[in-house]
Amino acid sequence: MRVDTVMRDRHPGGPRPRHQRLHEHRPGSSAAFRWSVLLNTLLSALQLVIAFAFGSLALVGDALHNLGDVAGLLFGWGAERLSTRPTSEHFTYGYGRSTELAALANALLICAAGLVVMVEALQRLAHPSPVLAGPVAWAAAAGVVVNLLSAWAFAAQARHDLNRRAAMLHLLSDAAVSAAVLISALLVLLTGWDWLDSVAALGVGLAVAYTGWDLLRESVRLSLDAVPRHIDLEAVTRTLAALPGVVDVHHLHVWAISTSQTALTVHLRRHTTLPDMELLHRAKQQLAELGIVHSTIQLEPPDVA
Numbered sequence: 583m584r585v586d587t588v589m590r591d592r593h594p595g596g597p598r599p600r601h602q603r604l605h606e607h608r609p610g611s612s613a614a615f616r617w618s619v620l621l622n623t624l625l626s627a628l629q630l631v632i633a634f635a636f637g638s639l640a641l642v643g644d645a646l647h648n649l650g651d652v653a654g655l656l657f658g659w660g661a662e663r664l665s666t667r668p669t670s671e672h673f674t675y676g677y678g679r680s681t682e683l684a685a686l687a688n689a690l691l692i693c694a695a696g697l698v699v700m701v702e703a704l705q706r707l708a709h710p711s712p713v714l715a716g717p718v719a720w721a722a723a724a725g726v727v728v729n730l731l732s733a734w735a736f737a738a739q740a741r742h743d744l745n746r747r748a749a750m751l752h753l754l755s756d757a758a759v760s761a762a763v764l765i766s767a768l769l770v771l772l773t774g775w776d777w778l779d780s781v782a783a784l785g786v787g788l789a790v791a792y793t794g795w796d797l798l799r800e801s802v803r804l805s806l807d808a809v810p811r812h813i814d815l816e817a818v819t820r821t822l823a824a825l826p827g828v829v830d831v832h833h834l835h836v837w838a839i840s841t842s843q844t845a846l847t848v849h850l851r852r853h854t855t856l857p858d859m860e861l862l863h864r865a866k867q868q869l870a871e872l873g874i875v876h877s878t879i880q881l882e883p884p885d886v887a
Contacts, residue, residue, distance in 0.1 A: 614746075614749075616659075618736075621728045622652050622655070622732065623652050625648055625724060629725060632717050633645055636714035636715075636717050641722060641763050643786050644759045644763050646695055648725065654684075654749065658688060658748060660680075661683065661684035664677045675839050682801060683805075685747075685748040685797065685800075686801035688748045688797065688801075689798035690798065692790060692794030693790075696786075696790030696791030696792075696794055700788065700791070702783065703786075707777060707781070710777045715768070715779075722760045722763035722764035723760070725760030725763070730753075730754075736753070747797075748797055755789065755790055759786045759790060762785055766778050804838045808837070813836055813872065813873055818872055818874070819831055821868050822865060822868075825852075825864055825865055828861075829852060829853065829884050832848075832851070833849040833880075834847075835848070839876060843876060845874070846878070848879055848880070850881055851882045851883070861881065
């Protein structure tokens with residue numbers, strides 16, 4: 583026996599059904615994307631001018647990574663806006679998966695930026711160039727401040743939204759890159775050892791590539807319908823099994839339909855201890871507390887094979 587979990591509103595002109603309110607996508611404010619794109623565009627332009635004028639490869643790497651930020655943020659911003667579009671005949675789950683694709687593209691950009699900087703750093707180590715460290719240090723310090731402020735703007739939604747976590751990680755990695763460039767510039771200023779700039783660029787490239795790799799793995803996992811990291815599947819199973827009258831939990835599937843929304847389907851074999859609708863209400867309420875608001879539950883009698 584199949585029981586539909588959707589409870590419809592009896593009054594077309596009245597309030598929307600409760601399940602619709604639960605299932606609405608609630609993206610964070612676009613202000614974080616808007617200001618981060620603006621600040622990082624200005625910062626990248628400033629750093630590129632100073633890097634080429636005063637010979638710092640590490641600062642070039644920082645600027646390229648910041649440009650990657652701008653591209654990644656634009657991807658994420660566009661995907662988040664797309665994910666708010668209503669469902670359609672052909673996209674019955676809506677466009678939430680676009681945020682996963684944006685996170686994947688962002689991860690690839692981060693990895694590519696890290697590899698480019700490492701290659702250039704190795705070439706510069708073989709042929710060191712003079713670096714005027716003073717202006718480079720100021721530009722790097724500006725990078726630290728801008729990227730930390732931008733990352734802070736995404737922090738509130740980053741825990742349960744991979745798209746925003748991708749943006750925040752990208753910005754934090756840029757802040758670390760800028761800090762490394764700042765330190766190397768100060769050391770060059772104190773010692774006169776220009777090769778330190780290339781060593782810093784190599785370390786920056788490695789750090790950037792590592793950050794991108796971690797994000798890439800998580801993006802691919804979600805694209806393959808893996809259980810999101812913030813969902814404890816054992817806890818979900820225990821919660822459903824502990825419902826009154828439930829004797830078996832099977833055909834349990836949990837996956838992400840966007841970087842901030844998780845879906846579940848499950849079959850529950852149960853005795854008629856509770857009325858069906860009350861059991862469904864409890865199940866959906868407890869699943870929502872575990873971070874799952876899109877749930878489809880099929881109730882079965884205890885003797886179903």
